[in-house]
């Protein structure tokens with residue numbers, strides 16, 4: 235009798251049959267995969283359970299990029315710049331070298347532009363309709379084309395006026411912050427307002443309003459849910475096929491999907507309402523409503539596309555601006571040089587404008603260095619997956635592998651960025667051949683916006699928004715650590731797939747006297763008037 239084989243467990247035959255039915259398919263699948271998998275994968279740390287699925291215990295749930303970077307630093311992987319780990323039935327290739335990331339995701343983007351299977355966020359929570367989690371398929375291509383048409387470099391210029399007006403409003407906020415904590419909320423408001431204006435043609439005067447808080451919370455939840463190895467369902471998608479009574483969470487995620495859809499559509503509805511009464515400002519949502527019939531998307535895709543801008547753009551932009559303030563508070567020399575350049579080019583009687591950009595190379599380099607020094611999307615945003623078997627550098631990378639680019643490690647590779655923790659905009663002005671640094675394989679000089687065909691479609695809008703805010707702040711204020719306060723810790727960053735600096739106190743000093751104050755007041759009034767078109 236089968237039960238006698240397990241004398242200590244008093245299992246009834248029917249329970250045993252049920253257990254066998256449940257466990258046999260995954261066990262056979264695991265065995266099949268183990269036996270048929272290529273042996274010649276890029277080397278990686280040993281996993282204890284027959285090399286199977288056990289690296290999750292090696293990688294902490296909090297800030298995994300640090301441990302992943304540390305493994306990449308080990309003697310045996312350092313020169314190669316990548317290694318294999320297992321967090322489920324498919325291998326994950328962790329990349330910490332700029333060259334390898336560019337070789338795979340940029341140069342071979344035809345093979346490396348998909349996503350791993352995201353059972354939770356992709357299938358259950360968004361019904362395979364959200365661009366960020368979609369595999370490389372026709373639906374993804376269609377959505378990507380829609381984003382491209384609205385956010386490409388030329389179209390990004392259309393959003394410059396709103397970014398500039400909001401930068402003036404931001405300066406007004408900074409004028410009223412003397413020293414201490416709490417200044418981040420001004421940057422969060424700026425980021426939310428510019429991004430929401432692009433998405434829905436409405437501005438945000440206070441980040442505490444319900445719909446903004448709701449999106450921020452949603453993004454934090456996604457961030458937490460989306461870290462590698464965090465979701466057992468993503469690790470073992472086969473669990474998804476288990477009957478509903480064994481997987482009650484499916485119901486919860488379905489409810490969450492419906493609730494999200496209603497939320498995104500309620501935001502879009504406000505645009506429709508204003509289109510009806512002729513008061514809608516230009517926005518991505520308005521544009522999509524006008525072209526809806528020719529777009530070939532469902533209503534759910536529509537809600538996720540319009541909400542996606544909001545979701546993807548706010549936390550990333552504000553986190554980058556917070557990193558900028560951290561850099562200024564800890565590297566006064568860089569701040570002084572940027573201010574000198576601004577004083578020479580702009581003078582003190584006006585604020586910088588877009589026309590000044592080409593004459594401000596140091597400020598442009600400073601923005602690049604912010605994005606390099608403390609990238610918000612520390613693990614490259616969302617991992618890529620391969621859609622074909624490949625051989626790289628003599629190693630097999632089988633179809634379906636996850637490619638996890640550890641941007642934190644990539645941006646700290648000393649061969650490309652000597653003394654990587656130093657904030658040094660000069661890196662972007664020096665000839666790499668003279669400075670001894672290797673030329674970065676991506677044209678931008680950093681990978682803060684990702685790689686290849688999945689590269690951030692909002693990067694042009696984002697860069698413009700960061701640039702105009704940064705030059706306004708630097709031109710009008712000096713940022714420093716208040717007297718008596720400890721120097722901020724440049725390594726104190728939050729967890730989540732978008733990571734930002736932990737709060738630290740800052741002293742904000744106006745660069746100039748009464749004339750400067752009057753200039754800021756006047757510009758704020760002008761901006762305020764122009765922004766009325768975006769008030770709801």
Ligand code: HEM
Nearest residue numbers: 366543546547550551611614615683684685688690692696
């Ligand atoms: C400083 C600000 C931003 C940073 C650092 C950033 C970074 C990133 C990164 C690293 C990715 C993943 C790329 C990859 O998979 O290789 C990404 C994807 C994405 N970003 Fe951004 N982003 C920013 C702002 C924005 C803005 C303003 C928008 C919209 C207007 C946006 C929309 C998106 C979308 C829709 C995706 C998904 C693309 C896809 O999966 O095909 N982002 N972003």
